[in-house]
Amino acid sequence: MANTFDLISSYTVSGSSTNQVIFNPIPQNYSDLSIYISSRTNVGSSYSLNNLIQINNQSTASSYSGGFAYFRPEDSNSTLPSQTSSPISIWASGTNDNDANVFSFNWIYIPNYTSGDVVNIIYAGGNQPSGIQVFGNSRPSTGEAITSLTFKQIAGLNFIAGSTFYLYGIKNT
């Protein structure tokens, strides 16, 4: 049987840092998309949550809604901290305060991305040590087939060398 889990494209930050990574165009002949990200940013803290996903170059924060919960070693409350304010498509990145070899791990899943409907993006991941684990969902306000994805740093930050982005397509036939 043919492969059903195909690498569509990948990008590794090397040399100069960058504030965004774009996959465009995304082929429309898969059922689902799965993205694996290992990233660091040039912010001086133990983790960064300034990581966004934008669909079809839609950059208006109010075009997205969703939220995420997170765990940190210092959190002892019975209720997880969470955030639902925009912008909301977020994963965790390693930072300058981490060891130089410490990168985050993140998984993002987008089923039925060609449907043209409003699709929920689900994601999970984190960064260790002294880090954070996150899981959540995000969706655009209007439905449209997803033809491009932008992974973006905000607040003047950049992805730094060694950050990797892998986009996979999954076929269901």
Place this chain on the structure above:
Amino acid sequence: MPTGTYEPIATFSPTSGTSYTFSSIPQNYTDLVLSGSIKMSGTGTAYLQLNGIGSSYDWSYLNRTGGKNSNDQVGAIEIGDVLSTSLGSFHLNINNYSATALLNKCVIGYHGWGSGMYYLGAGLRTSNAITSITIYTSGPSFTSPSKLTLYGIRKFT
């Protein structure tokens, strides 16, 4: 990736009805992944059963809004809410499903919809291999463009 280690077993694109069963699941994989997106005629809840068994499930979840819940010895695994306004997305792993030793057949994964997302852990203690998986709703019907796919993961040898 070696060819044929992650294979679609069956796909279902429901446009009506409140239940669907993946039956006669092949036993030649190590693990299963049930994934896809679901949209309903109204707001409700989605549930999952293994082998048509209607009791003895344990489940717990963390919600991305910070809440949590759990239930023991109940009739199905609650995998989250369903809506009519957007496609809820889910990705569930069912590990070691073909084992016939008495153990907990585990379901772990994520389901995200409008205002919620579950990080879910659940199980059914049984000595039977899993041969069918049923997803059903609390009442609303499946609508287009819902899609459910069951994948098998094969150990490369």
